[in-house]
Amino acid sequence: MRRTQKDTEESSRSITRRGLLLTGAMGAMVAALGIRMRYLQIDQAEEFRLLAEENRVNVRLIPPTRGLIQDRNGKLIAGNEQNYRVVITREDAGDVALVLNRLSGLIPMTAEELQSTLDESMRNSPFVPVIVKDRLSWQDFSKVGINAPALPGVVPEVGLSRIYPLGYDFAHIVGYVGAVSKKDLEEQVNPDPVLRLPKFQIGKIGSERWMEETLRGHAGTRRIEVNSVGRVMRELERKEGTPGSDIRLTMDADLQNFAQARLGEESAAVVVMDVTNGDLLCCASAPSFNPNLFVRGISHTDYAMLTGNDHRPLANKAVSGAYPPGSTFKMVTALAALEAGVIDMGYTVHCPGYLEFGGRRFHCHSRGGHGRVGLTKSLEKSCDVFYYDIAQKVGIDKMAEMGRRLGLGIRHDLEMSAITEGIMPDRAWKQARHAQDWRIGDTINASIGQGYVLASPLQLAVMTARIASGKAVRPRLVRMIDGKELPVPEAEPLGLEPRHLQGMRQGMWDVVNAPGGTARSNRIVDPTMVLAGKTGTSQVRNITAAERASGVISNSQLPWNRRDHALYVGYAPYDNPRYAISVVVEHGSGGSTTAAPIARDVILAALGGGRPPLAAYPQDQRGRISTMLEELPLRDPETGMLSDSDRV
Structure with a gap:
């Protein structure tokens, strides 16, 4: 059966529409690929360059500031003080024993402390920082900072530590904080990730324990750039956490x-x-x-x-x-x-x-x-x-x-x-x-x-x-x-x-x-x-x-x-x-x-x-x-x- 002129024209128009659709889809794909290539090659060039040079971007938790405890008139019972400390990350340090040995030549460390730090670093995940020494003097803290290039994985930090200025007076009421133990984690149904930070402290007895969630707050995060030997190069992004709530007691x-x-x-x-x-x-x-x-x-x-x-x-x-x-x-x-x-x-x-x-x-x-x-x-x-x-x-x-x-x-x-x-x-x-x-x-x-x-x-x-x-x-x-x-x-x-x-x-x-x-x-x-x-x-x-x-x-x-x-x-x-x-x-x-x-x-x-x-x-x-x-x-x-x- 011969096709009429009308059928031929209809078929031609249909083919033309399909061609246009295919051409448009192909054009969109090419454009998307081009945009993606531009994003990867130009917008993300710096980050990929760092990765190519064996640098890494790590995300680490920022411990929240613990809430204060005061008496009925606002006098401080439990507060936080500045604490100079040194941490080490096994993944970045490589030979942890060697690095710790070098570090002991800069700051006073006993053989027991060295072994304890080494054991703790092996128990934890390789990317988790372990506190080597805290409550350092400014002089010792400065020594570590100056010699950081020779101490891969070692980072001097300024943190906060709990202090009880009234000491004996409120020991039985307020209690004290201590490092999170295995038992503490087992008691939690869904432990807060911040509790897994080495030597993170929580309330052990007294109000510190019974109002732990109120006082603790919520952790923040920071993205840091570290090089191939584990040295922190710079902080890329920081999101502060929520500090714990301040509590005022009825006590005088x-x-x-x-x-x-x-x-x-x-x-x-x-x-x-x-x-x-x-x-x-x-x-x-x-x-x-x-x-x-x-x-x-x-x-x-x-x-x-x-x-x-x-x-x-x-x-x-x-x-x-x-x-x-x-x-x-x-x-x-x-x-x-x-x-x-x-x-x-x-x-x-x-x-x-x-x-x-x-x-x-x-x-x-x-x-x-x-x-x-x-x-x-x-x-x-x-x-x-x-x-x-x-x-x-x-x-x-x-x-x-x-x-x-x-x-x-x-x-x-x-x-x-x-x-x-x-x-x-x-x-x-x-x-x-x-x-x-x-x-x-x-x-x-x-x-x-x-x-x-x-x-x-x-x-x-x-x-x-x-x-x-x-x-x-x-x-x-x-x-x-x-x-x-x-x-x-x-x-x-x-x-x-x-x-x-x-x-x-x-x-x-x-x-x-x-x-x-x-x-x-x-x-x-x-x-x-x-x-x-x-x-x-x-x-x-x-x-x-x-x-x-x-x-x-x-x-x-x-x-x-x-x-x-x-x-x-x-x-x-x-x-x-x-x-x-x-x-x-x-x-x-x-x-x-x-x-x-x-x-x-x-x-x-x-x-x-x-x-x-x-x-x-x-x-x-x-x-x-x-x-x-x-x-x-x-x-x-x-x-x-x-x-x-x-x-x-």
């Missing part, structure tokens, strides 16, 4: 320093808490330690001295120490009995010096007894028999319920390490823990804070704050993050009868201010600062019937670790409570003689905002107190430095 650095100094050589703890909002102003544990030693790498000798000390300087006794609360627990027993309705405010008991039950005598601390005592007098005189009696009426379960309502037997959630829950026992607890039934004798012992009952100084401060305020005040440690005030939840009422709480407060006032009170010698005479409190002495050993018959051995005649613990809780001012305090002195013998004087001095420092005012002490004590205060190794409130005579 001056009060904390005063408390630490006042505890002196004792193995003890002090907690001061704001009754109105739960702010912890002081949380001191003695003896303390220098956290800067851990940042720099503590020696075996120094660590052995800390772990071998029977006063346990590494333990935060304020939150992790669990002690029999002794007579400071009597308010719990009394409130439990009052709220249960088994006694009223006018209830009295005759105290002959002991209570007989089940063929056993439970003794009062006063061998001759107190005669007939009511509620407030039982606190004032710290009569044990009164509490033996009412405990049998109310029972341990009600006592335990009241203890927990007042903050005992509860782990308070704070940004610190090793916070104990203590023990607030009841029938179910003993069955679960010891597979034994609870006995009346257990209740009698618990009524005066002995037996199974254990509480920390933090818990005792919370208990006191709740009695003083009538509210379920919760302790808090962090006040601000990056300048933003954290909200303080409104404390709920405890739901206790107001007149019962007032009875406890009156009894605590009598303890300190009544003529026969156990803490009378530790009263405050300034009417605007009147102190109310309760002394406590808890036994750490059993006293046999034979010893009682022949005469109880005095604490002064016993080895230190067998003496009674000394305790004190209190609050001030009495008529307008602001601060609650608890003091525990391990093996301090007596609450009234050892713990109460410390508590008075510290709470006066809190109320006065500085050194305790002498006018607040009884006239006949002012000379002795003045001498004692002058001898305390306190920091200068402006500079934060100790005097030359007190600096260690």
Whole structure:
């Protein structure tokens, strides 16, 4: 069949369109290739020239600047200082041992340090820098920089290192940082890449650990040009990371320093808490330690001295120490009995010096007894028999319920390490823990804070704050993050009868201010600062019937670790409570003689905002107190430095 002229013309036009499309596509490809060739040959010529000359472009992480930790008034507790250091990269160094040997001729390095660096470089990826030496002097740092061409893979760097300018004062609260360990990485589900940098430091204990992610920030990156021998030629690009957040605690650095100094050589703890909002102003544990030693790498000798000390300087006794609360627990027993309705405010008991039950005598601390005592007098005189009696009426379960309502037997959630829950026992607890039934004798012992009952100084401060305020005040440690005030939840009422709480407060006032009170010698005479409190002495050993018959051995005649613990809780001012305090002195013998004087001095420092005012002490004590205060190794409130005579 012959094609018509029309068909021929249509076919011709179709072929022409295809040709044009093919020609256009080919032209586009050629243009794209030309543009790409121009990009590679002209725009990227410099980078390819560097690669051709055996140079490389490496991407390295920039550690973020760690956030600062400050006290409530902005005083620096944990900061960062400039640190001159030298790092080596195995991939760039080639023969690491040879390079390290050369380096040791420029800066002081022991054989142990050389071997440790060599081992670490072999353990890590070849392109990961390893810190050879840090905290170099400027002179040694300069030597390395001048001789860099002869030290392939060695780079002098200026970094930041953690420093704790207030040293011992906040060691237990803030803690310290240390190099990331294998265990630290294993605890992370998806570890931040910056944690894999050799000797990168993270929080190990205290607030440094519990607020690690907030303080750490996010790493930056830098692209650097290095030549064939590993020497850094120049920095091509730098992207700064995000610094960690600054944290402001509720703590008062001056009060904390005063408390630490006042505890002196004792193995003890002090907690001061704001009754109105739960702010912890002081949380001191003695003896303390220098956290800067851990940042720099503590020696075996120094660590052995800390772990071998029977006063346990590494333990935060304020939150992790669990002690029999002794007579400071009597308010719990009394409130439990009052709220249960088994006694009223006018209830009295005759105290002959002991209570007989089940063929056993439970003794009062006063061998001759107190005669007939009511509620407030039982606190004032710290009569044990009164509490033996009412405990049998109310029972341990009600006592335990009241203890927990007042903050005992509860782990308070704070940004610190090793916070104990203590023990607030009841029938179910003993069955679960010891597979034994609870006995009346257990209740009698618990009524005066002995037996199974254990509480920390933090818990005792919370208990006191709740009695003083009538509210379920919760302790808090962090006040601000990056300048933003954290909200303080409104404390709920405890739901206790107001007149019962007032009875406890009156009894605590009598303890300190009544003529026969156990803490009378530790009263405050300034009417605007009147102190109310309760002394406590808890036994750490059993006293046999034979010893009682022949005469109880005095604490002064016993080895230190067998003496009674000394305790004190209190609050001030009495008529307008602001601060609650608890003091525990391990093996301090007596609450009234050892713990109460410390508590008075510290709470006066809190109320006065500085050194305790002498006018607040009884006239006949002012000379002795003045001498004692002058001898305390306190920091200068402006500079934060100790005097030359007190600096260690």
